[in-house]
Amino acid sequence: MRYSSLPAAVGLSSVLISGAIAQITTVTVSAPASECSQSSPTGTGTGATPSATKELNDYALEAGKLYFGTASDIPPVDDQGAELYDQAYMALLNDSHMFGQRTPANIQKWMFTEPSPGEFNFTGGDQFISWAQEHNQLVRCHNLNWYNQLPDWLANGNWTNATLTAVLEREITAQITHYGDACYAWDVVNEAFTDDATTSIYRDDLWSQVIGAPAYIYLSFQFAQAAVEANNLNTKLYYNDYNIESPNNKSANVANLVSELQARNIRIDGVGLQSHFVVGGTPSRAQQLQTMNSYIAYGVEVAQTELDVRFSSLPYNASGLQTQKENYRDSVGACVDAGDACVGTTLWDFDDAYSWVPGTFEGEGAADVWDESARRKPAYYGVVEGLTGEVVPDPPGTVSGPGTVTRKRGWKGRGVGRGVRRG
Ligand code: XIL
Numbered sequence: 001m002r003y004s005s006l007p008a009a010v011g012l013s014s015v016l017i018s019g020a021i022a023q024i025t026t027v028t029v030s031a032p033a034s035e036c037s038q039s040s041p042t043g044t045g046t047g048a049t050p051s052a053t054k055e056l057n058d059y060a061l062e063a064g065k066l067y068f069g070t071a072s073d074i075p076p077v078d079d080q081g082a083e084l085y086d087q088a089y090m091a092l093l094n095d096s097h098m099f100g101q102r103t104p105a106n107i108q109k110w111m112f113t114e115p116s117p118g119e120f121n122f123t124g125g126d127q128f129i130s131w132a133q134e135h136n137q138l139v140r141c142h143n144l145n146w147y148n149q150l151p152d153w154l155a156n157g158n159w160t161n162a163t164l165t166a167v168l169e170r171e172i173t174a175q176i177t178h179y180g181d182a183c184y185a186w187d188v189v190n191e192a193f194t195d196d197a198t199t200s201i202y203r204d205d206l207w208s209q210v211i212g213a214p215a216y217i218y219l220s221f222q223f224a225q226a227a228v229e230a231n232n233l234n235t236k237l238y239y240n241d242y243n244i245e246s247p248n249n250k251s252a253n254v255a256n257l258v259s260e261l262q263a264r265n266i267r268i269d270g271v272g273l274q275s276h277f278v279v280g281g282t283p284s285r286a287q288q289l290q291t292m293n294s295y296i297a298y299g300v301e302v303a304q305t306e307l308d309v310r311f312s313s314l315p316y317n318a319s320g321l322q323t324q325k326e327n328y329r330d331s332v333g334a335c336v337d338a339g340d341a342c343v344g345t346t347l348w349d350f351d352d353a354y355s356w357v358p359g360t361f362e363g364e365g366a367a368d369v370w371d372e373s374a375r376r377k378p379a380y381y382g383v384v385e386g387l388t389g390e391v392v393p394d395p396p397g398t399v400s401g402p403g404t405v406t407r408k409r410g411w412k413g414r415g416v417g418r419g420v421r422r423g
Contacts, residue, residue: 056380057100059387060344063336066184067138068387069101069346071306073354074131075124077106082354088374089351094135101138101184103305103346104128105356108141109149113175117153117167120174129182140305140346141183143240144172145220146190147205155206164210169223176227176235185236187272187305188224189217193253195243201253217257218266225267240272240305244291245331246283251291258298271295272305275331276348279311279320282327288334296341304335306348309379310357310367315404325382325394328369332386345383352405365405372407375399 060068072093074083083089092098106112107124114120125141132139145168154167176186192213194203202213211219217239224237239258244251254271261268273292277283283291292302309327311320335342349355353372358365369379377399381392394400 053097055095055097056383056387058097059384060100063387064340065335065342065344065387067100067344068098068383069103069138069140069344070099070350071103071105071142071346071348072128073105073107073349075107075127077112077124086353086374089354092350092370092374094131096136099137099350101140101344101346102128102132103140103142105142105349106149108175109143109146110154110171111149111151114154114171115151118170120178122178125179129179133182138184139182140303141175141179141186141235142305143187143190144175144224145188145192145207145216147203147207148191150206159206159210161211164206165216165219168207168211168216168220172220172223173227176224176233177231180231181233181235183235185238185270185272185303186224187240188237188268189220190240191242192217192239192257193241193244193250195250197249197253201249214257214260218261218264221261221266221268228267236269236301237267238270238272238303238305239268240274242274242276242306244271245273245275245277246287246291247294251294255294255298258295258300262298268300270301270303270343272303274306274348275304275308275345276306277309277327277331279309279316279324279327281312282309282331285330285334285337288331289337292334292338292342296338300341302335302338302342304331304342304345307331307345308348308355308357308367310355310361310364312361312364314363314365315402316366318401321378321399321401324366325378325385328379328382329386332383333389334386336387336389353407355405358405358407366403371399371403372405 056068070093072083074081076084083093093102104125107128112124113122129139159167172188176183192203193201200208200213202208207213207216221237228235228237239254241250241254244254258268258271295302307328309324309331311324332345335345347369350368351370351372351374352366352368353374355365355368357367369377369383371377375397378394381394381398384392
């Protein structure tokens, strides 16, 4: 039983963990004793991992990264939100040794932030940020322009180029201005390119239909730049997409977009490589590095923004878990190989119980680093291997399979349904 009767995140006192981090000489890890335990009904106990133990964010900082982070879907955007009541989950999320950054999986998306035209609701986003700050964690803000999870009034509106452009400017300006420097970065435009460029390299959606592409992409970055400059912010402006982690037409299109924005004196600071991978089908470390370098060559930074490695069929077994471990190692390792210009890796949630994968990819799952009982999978030690460059055998107690995932998450409401299958 992982759920208690009290929301763990509500009323938590601040647990800021800082101080010098010892140099790594060897990487020895021991099995965490208490990740499944229910140490405290309020979640304010010692937490899932003893603070003396080095965890993922510690290793990332030692590797010169800004953070190792995770997405999280709190506060809830629907009637689920079980994470908040899950002691093991919340203790891991709130451990800044484990995560130095968090990204809202849903709460800052347009359907939640502007439910009626011109009426913005920042309550959930403010809550997300204040919880992150309580735990000394940066926030990547996600996202400003996307084709998916739009409010009904926007998705179904009758727009002209001028009226839709005005709505786009209003939303980008409002969000950037409201959150200010609480956002380390904003994903300004998300998923603008198609995988299969038969008619156009740009996705056929509201934005490309009404405003035209790449015009709406340029406008989005211009509006974002204007808001950042007007408020004197340090927030980084990112383009974010999937299937752009290996050399292909889509990643070439993204590199070209960076170049075209720069040629127009429009600011872009980073490229987010979502990194939604499949066990056994993950691009090699060298391919990931090569692709990152194709963006870095333009002087922008890069980040792995949504890393997960899913099984395309379940149940998984012990050898699949080892392949997943290697895939995590190679992905995180590519960011280390890229040096300072790859600022960090974000998992798209860390616990199989709350992954978006089973709700989006029928029959697939177990994509995360902890299993759905909050036990470490070999993938955890793969991440440590990627960050440290050391071989890290799985300690006793590591999940060894076989296993499956039964829980299905995912926002099934308005604004969804035009998605494309990934990978
Ligand atoms: C996903 C969320 O995790 C789900 O809860 C939601 O139902 C759909 O969106 N790429 C992105 C993220 O940029 O915003 C998506 O998040 C996953 C794919």
